[in-house]
Structure formats: structure tokens, C-alpha cells
Amino acid sequence: MTELPTSGAPEVVYREGLAAGELRYQRCRSCTTAVFPPRVLCPGCGGEELAWHRSAGRGTTYSTTAVRSRAGAHNVVLVDLDEGFRMMSRVDGVEPDAVTIGGRLDFAVVEEAGEPVAVFREVRS
Ligand SMILES: [Zn+2]
Known part of the structure; x- marks a missing residue:
């Protein structure tokens, strides 16, 4: 699974994805939970390391x-x-x-x- 080299406010990164025709979501580096809608903290473990990925849709x-x-x-x-x-x-x-x-x-x-x-x-x- 390839991480997207992107950063910024979660909502902004998500909107930029849509503008590029991509469905972006986050995955927690600590507990691997898939996170949506985009946010700052992992709802599973409270981790702050959320990496961006491109969904196959x-x-x-x-x-x-x-x-x-x-x-x-x-x-x-x-x-x-x-x-x-x-x-x-x-x-x-x-x-x-x-x-x-x-x-x-x-x-x-x-x-x-x-x-x-x-x-x-x-x-x-
Ligand atoms: Zn987590």
C-alpha cells in the first residue's frame, strides 16, 4: 500500500484528492485502522500518525x-x-x-x- 506524499489539514487534502479525481482516505500507522472521514487523530487508538492513501474506489x-x-x-x-x-x-x-x-x-x-x-x-x- 503506497502512502501519498501529502500533508495539510485533513479536509483540504481530501478536497484536493476529489479535484484530482481521487478518493483519499487515511490509515493509522500505529493500529492500521482505515480512517474516514479524514481527521487529525486515529479514532481507534488516538494515534497522530495518519498516512494518506488512494482508494481503488x-x-x-x-x-x-x-x-x-x-x-x-x-x-x-x-x-x-x-x-x-x-x-x-x-x-x-x-x-x-x-x-x-x-x-x-x-x-x-x-x-x-x-x-x-x-x-x-x-x-x-
Ligand atoms: Zn490507530
Whole structure:
């Protein structure tokens, strides 16, 4: 596993990753816990040595919720990434209430209002 030679505030490093089309996460050098969302201290052991890594962007849908508003409907999902961390995101390309729990997902970056946003798409098998 290659560490990224990057430093700075966790949120900034994460956003820079998205802008480059990458999903970045941290792993604790002490206890090897995968850490997400990015932070300063390891939630597992309190260690301060969190190294940055690039996720392969493959994961599985852990849970999904359809959210409806006047602007329309979208889904909110929790994704278990293969590297061992869980993140909140959404799945594009399917109806909001048709996301499959346990389905395989691929990471993508889309731009919304000039900001890169992390989304996922279902992998058809
Ligand atoms: Zn740790």
C-alpha cells in the first residue's frame, strides 16, 4: 500500500484528492485502522500518525435511503469501501429507491456548482 506524499489539514487534502479525481482516505500507522472521514487523530487508538492513501474506489452498498424534497428525489447511501472504511455518498444512474443493498459500486467524481462531489455508480455484472 503506497502512502501519498501529502500533508495539510485533513479536509483540504481530501478536497484536493476529489479535484484530482481521487478518493483519499487515511490509515493509522500505529493500529492500521482505515480512517474516514479524514481527521487529525486515529479514532481507534488516538494515534497522530495518519498516512494518506488512494482508494481503488470499489465498494459495496451498506445501506440506502431515498430522500425526497421539492427539488426532486435522490438517495443517500453508506458505502463500505474495500479498504475497510465507510462513507456517506449517493448512487447516480439509478432511481433513488432502486439502489441495491450489497450491490457493488464504483467511485466517480462529478462537478456540482463548481465543486467536485464524490458519487458512486452501480457495477453491472
Ligand atoms: Zn490507530
